[in-house]
Every structure is written in C-alpha cells, then in structure tokens.
Amino acid sequence: MKETYDLFLKTKYAGLVLGAGWESEGRFEQPGHDFITVSGTVGDEIYTRARKVFRDVLQSQDESIVRGCQIKRHYTRKESDAAELFLVLSPYQYGAAEEYGTWYTDAPLRPDCGIDRQELRILQISPFRSVIENKKNLTCALGSRQVGPMHYPFGKLTKRDLISLWGGETVISERFAELIERGRFGGGRIEPIWNTVSGARAFPALEETPTGTELIARAGSMGMKVSDREFWMWVESAEQLPAFEKALWEEKKVAEERRTAAPPSRRYLQLRVKSPPLAVAEQTVLVDPFIGGSQDHCKCELGEIYARVFSRLYVKRSTWDGSDICQTDLYFGGRQGLFRPFRRLMVSKRLFDLMNQEKIKKVQFEIVELV
Numbered sequence: 466m467k468e469t470y471d472l473f474l475k476t477k478y479a480g481l482v483l484g485a486g487w488e489s490e491g492r493f494e495q496p497g498h499d500f501i502t503v504s505g506t507v508g509d510e511i512y513t514r515a516r517k518v519f520r521d522v523l524q525s526q527d528e529s530i531v532r533g534c535q536i537k538r539h540y541t542r543k544e545s546d547a548a549e550l551f552l553v554l555s556p557y558q559y560g561a562a563e564e565y566g567t568w569y570t571d572a573p574l575r576p577d578c579g580i581d582r583q584e585l586r587i588l589q590i591s592p593f594r595s596v597i598e599n600k601k602n603l604t605c606a607l608g609s610r611q612v613g614p615m616h617y618p619f620g621k622l623t624k625r626d627l628i629s630l631w632g633g634e635t636v637i638s639e640r641f642a643e644l645i646e647r648g649r650f651g652g653g654r655i656e657p658i659w660n661t662v663s664g665a666r667a668f669p670a671l672e673e674t675p676t677g678t679e680l681i682a683r684a685g686s687m688g689m690k691v692s693d694r695e696f697w698m699w700v701e702s703a704e705q706l707p708a709f710e711k712a713l714w715e716e717k718k719v720a721e722e723r724r725t726a727a728p729p730s731r732r733y734l735q736l737r738v739k740s741p742p743l744a745v746a747e748q749t750v751l752v753d754p755f756i757g758g759s760q761d762h763c764k765c766e767l768g769e770i771y772a773r774v775f776s777r778l779y780v781k782r783s784t785w786d787g788s789d790i791c792q793t794d795l796y797f798g799g800r801q802g803l804f805r806p807f808r809r810l811m812v813s814k815r816l817f818d819l820m821n822q823e824k825i826k827k828v829q830f831e832i833v834e835l836v
C-alpha cells in the first residue's frame with residue numbers, strides 16, 4: 466500500500482517546511498486562499514518536516530500550520546485480492562432528503578452532549594452583524610433519526626449506482642439493488658424511496674391513511690389535535706412511533722395509487738445496513754494529525770461521533786458476523802444544517818468483486834484492516 470498526501474500548508478509557514486525560496490519552485494496559493502497545496506508520499510522528507518514544524522508551532526503559537534491534509538491509499542492487485550473487507554468511499558451528491566419531506570424525529574434535549582455547542586446568531590442584516598453564542602437547547606446529533614420512507618425526487622439524483630446524501634443515507638440504483646438481491650448479499654435492507662415530485666411538505670397527510678386516522682382519533686380522545694405541537698411530539702414517543710412509521714409508509718402507498726404521471730425512467734432505493742455494527746479498533750487514528758485535539762467528539766448512550774478517520778480503518782474481527790454489507794459502530798461527521806453523522810459503509814470481498822465486475826462507477830475503496 467502506498468499513501469499519498471495533499472497538505473494544505475498555510476503560506477506563512479511554507480518557508481519553515483519547504484525552506485527559503487519555495488516560491489521559485491512554482492508553488493503558489495490559489496486566489497482567495499492563504500495556503501498552498503503540497504503533495505507527496507506519506508513519510509517523505511517534506512511530510513516528515515511538516516510533522517515536526519507542526520508540533521513546534523502548535524507548542525509555541527498554539528496554531529496549526531495547515532488548513533487540512535488529505536490522504537489517499539493505493540493498493541496493489543495482490544493486496545486487494547487478499548483483503549476481506551472494504552471501506553466504501555462514495556462522494557456526496559448535493560442535497561438532503563430532509564428538504565423533500567423525509568421525516569426525522571426531533572432530537573430530545575441533552576445538555577451534556579451536542580457536538581455543535583455554539584451557533585451563529587444574526588443580529589442585524591445591513592450592515593451585517595452577528596455573534597457566536599452557546600446554544601440554549603443542546604441536543605445530541607444522534608437523537609434525530611429517519612422514520613418512514615425517504616423522500617427524494619429521482620430526477621434530482623445523479624445517474625450513479627451508489628450515492629451518499631448529506632444526511633448520511635445511501636441511495637442505490639435499481640440495477641445495483643437487483644444485483645445485491647440476485648447475489649444474496651446479506652447485511653443490508655433495501656427500502657423504496659418516495660419519488661417526491663411536489664417538493665417538501667411540512668407535515669404528512671396522516672388523515673389520508675388508516676393507521677394515521679387511528680392515531681388522530683386516539684390523540685383526539687386525549688384532547689390533542691393535528692395542529693398542536695404536542696401531537697407531533699406524541700407521535701414520536703416510543704409507544705406511538707411504530708404506528709406513526711406505519712402511517713408514513715401508508716401515506717406513500719396512497720399517494721402512489723393516486724398518481725397519474727408516467728413512472729420514472731430510472732428508479733432508486735435506499736440501502737440500510739441491518740447487520741451488527743463492527744467495532745472500530747484502537748489502532749485507528751481518530752484525531753487529526755495536523756490539527757490535534759479531538760474536535761467534534763461526542764459520546765453518550767446514543768453512540769459516539771468523531772469528525773473522521775485519519776488513518777487506515779481497523780476493525781475488530783470478532784465483531785464481524787461475515788455479512789456482505791456492514792457499518793462501523795462509530796459515527797462520523799456532525800450535525801450541521803442538513804448534514805448528519807453517519808456510520809461508515811463496508812462491503813465484503815465478494816460484493817467488492819461484484820461491484821468492480823459490474824462497473825459500479827465513481828466509488829472508491831480502501832482496505833479495512835481486521836484485527
């Protein structure tokens with residue numbers, strides 16, 4: 466395996482890492498940026514010097530010398546042939562299912578948790594004035610989850626077989642879904658997506674579904690109406706949630722039966738992982754080697770979130786039941802706007818081989834180290 470890097474080195478520290486006269490080597494910062502991009506192989510002379518300068522500057526000035534560092538891993542044929550499990554790297558497509566009416570539960574308040582403890586508050590538009598302050602109502606990023614079908618207009622999905630959305634969901638083409646089913650690849654569950662054409666709706670039409678009608682009647686007997694905020698909190702309670710979820714699936718069915726438009730030419734489905742999560746092993750680097758500290762870390766009974774993985778991914782072999790479709794126990798990313806933390810997707814060698822053979826495009830893989 467070969468690891469290459471792109472280091473986004475702050476221009477003011479370039480001399481310390483690259484030596485005087487670095488500009489004459491044809492290195493320039495992009496307009497509007499305060500860094501230059503330096504590329505090479507991890508462990509080379511520049512990388513080693515950058516690590517040393519990073520430690521010195523962090524200690525003396527409490528500042529990082531880089532804006533970031535991206536590492537790519539390249540494998541030989543022999544290495545991929547011998548691997549058993551692969552981490553799937555699929556690029557985000559712009560957009561979030563939340564924008565089209567997918568229901569996510571409201572995260573309950575959790576004062577000890579919350580990885581985004583601060584928020585920007587706009588005080589004045591013109592001239593613009595804002596303050597960054599501590600959020601009053603802290604919630605856990607893992608406290609909100611998808612209920613019922615995902616809503617997304619198929620026409621807005623890129624023509625790929627595997628897509629990640631901002632909310633962390635995995636969308637697959639009908640072709641890929643058929644390959645997974647035909648090959649009996651286990652560990653995942655494939656669910657239909659509501660091909661929303663009308664755009665986002667604020668609330669589901671529960672009154673149009675049998676289970677929703679029952680829920681409304683039950684709430685009514687307790688003095689709650691659909692227009693009340695308490696009603697929507699009540700349907701998300703542990704006792705009502707299964708019925709609410711059922712009603713959301715019925716709502717999709719009702720809407721589709723009513724639809725007169727021609728069926729879409731390309732169909733998509735949501736791939737959800739159902740196999741037991743694989744434990745990330747301690748060999749995995751979860752702290753940015755060039756920034757330091759544990760940014761965006763959160764741990765509570767709902768789970769544990771880190772910003773991202775900075776090394777090869779190591780998982781404990783004893784936690785893998787051999788499923789073809791799996792995910793990590795840890796979550797990555799954060800809850801910023803439409804972004805949500807997600808578990809990293811992994812596939813078995815057998816599924817990896819099929820994806821290569823069937824040319825599932827724009828997907829990259831890294832070998833997962835089983836320890």
Ligand SMILES: [Zn+2]
Nearest residue numbers: 578605764765
């Ligand atoms: Zn939490």
